[in-house]
Amino acid sequence: MKADRIAAVVCCAASAAFAQPLDTSFTYQGVLADAGAPVTGTYDLRFRLYDSLAGSGQVGAALCANDVAVTDGRFTAALDFGAGAFAGQKRFLEIEVRSDTGLACADASGYTLLTPRQELTAAPHASFSLQAINATSAANAVFAANAGSLNGQAPAFYTNAGNLTAGTLPDARLSTNVARLNASQTFAGAVAFTNAGSSFTGNGSGLTALSAANVASGLLADARLSSNIPRLNAASNNFTGNLGVNTAPTERLDVSGIGRFSQGVRFGDQTLQTTAALDPGDLGFTSGYPAGTTVAITVNGTTFPTARLLDGFRLTRPLSAGIPAGQLQWTQRPTLRRPRTADNTWYDWVRNGTALSGLVVTLTVPSGGTMTYTLPSGNAFSYRVITADDNLPFEEIQYACGNLSNGLSTNPAVAAGSIVGVTPPTVRPRLGDTTGSTGLYRLVVNNVIDHTTSVVGDPVFAAAIDPTTGNRAGALASGTFLVRANAGSAAQNVDGWVLTNAARNVRLIIDTVTDINVINNAPAGTVSWGVRVADDGFPVEEAEFIVPLN
DSSP: OOOSOOOOOOOOOOOOTTSOOOOSOEEEEEEOEETTEEOOEEEEEEEEEESSSSSSOEEEEEEEEEEEEEBTTEEEEEEOOOTTSOSSSOOEEEEEEEEOOSOOTTOOTTOEEEEEEEEOOSGGGGGSOGGGTTOSOGGGSSSGGGGGOBTTBOGGGGGOGGGOOSSOOOGGGSOTTSOOTTSOOOOSSOOOOOSTTOSOOSOOTTOOSOOGGGOOSSOOOGGGSOTTSOOTTSSOOOOOSOEEESSOOSSSEEESSOOOOTTOEEOTTSOEEOSOOOOTTOOOOOOOOOTTOEEEEEETTEEOTTOEESSOEEEEEEEETTEEOSOOEEEEOOEEEEEOOSOOHHHHHHHHTOEEOOEEEEEEOTTSOEEEEEEOSEEEEEEEEEEOTTSOEEEEEEEEOHHHHTTOOSOOOOOOSOOOSOOOOOOSOOOOOTTOOSOSEEEEETTEEEOSOEEEEEEEOOOOBOTTTOOBOSOOOOEEEEEEEOTTTSSSOTTHHHHSOOOOOEEEEEOSSSOEEEEEOOSEEEEEEEEEEOTTSOEEEEEEEEEOOO
């Protein structure tokens, strides 16, 4: 179906001076034709209002006229697109039509769009008189034309607040940007005070959201601080969380660095330890080397910067009549450790049975002094990966000199260079004897008192006692004592005690005003020399004497 002509007129009716005002609806009349001939029948019509002849820009809602009677092509429909639909701009009406088939008007089936859209004339825009802009009803003024002035004043007079000389403006007529006395206020800009003190008066109880960053002078009294803030002059401060010194704490007290406890340490079982006395062979000591000391580990000609000695190593030789007898033997092989990385060198040494040219441990102090331990060729005979406390892996190998295990008597440890002026490791409480020496037990080798070594632990030489007489019953059992010194700092050549064949007279005495012999060198015994790693990661030398007694 197509329309030959669509015409729109507005039905206007004159009204008396006090008749009801017009609403926003208007009457649309049109002519509907099919193939040029006017039609007669019942039709459904749908109307849409647009702001242009084509394209989008619909104004108001779509309207539907159901079962509209069409006679000789003519039809009439009342349309209301709502207030504001006609505001002085052009408007175009789009119409869809279908023969009535009993379907609801809103059902979109079967409609034919009539083109083009029909431009509406000015008559609908007259629903609101331009002459009445200044008066909502002519009944409120003698003449609508005179509504442009009140009390003889132009409208601009009443838009000037300076002309308001009486009355009170209600709060509701004020902008929300105007402050009220009886409401909370938020000032987005700066607030300046011009009084003498440029300040508020009152107790400040209503002030909130103040920033401590703006406090630039003065001293806050302790009483103004929370009880959660520790005080320097308090009898005690109880920290309920973890406390860290130079580190993020993971324990109740976590210290990164060296801590000093002048009166001891009390443990969970309430025991108090005030000294660092240790049994022979125990760790828990530092080397005494100055800060900045370094250790370099070289294996098979390659230096591994992250490698460290784990247990050190020890060599043993029997003594007979004060003279080393028999072959040098390993009693402890050095274990090396480093963080596990993508470098598989250590693993491949063990897997492939690689012959290694040697192990070199070089200790260097900041003054430039060095001490080098050089072990002969060998191989890495074991490999393992372990997980540290932080769940990150380490790898370890043990270095073995095969010829030593077969009895080679040559010296495997060559001292290249020396270190002087460093303090031997301290692992015992001090007695403060009258000689002014630095320890209780002293070692005497070939009649030379050695004040640079520490005797570790308390040597024990036991004998059975007859319970009826109180006399000694049987021979004294063998005794063992251990001495410890920093590399190169001892008066004696500590490694030479076991690595050379020279005869020596070894005595252990109490070093006081009158020397008290504890033990003289026996005709037979065992002496061993080794390197142990202190808690700070640096090696120290140890010599152990096992002496049979009678």
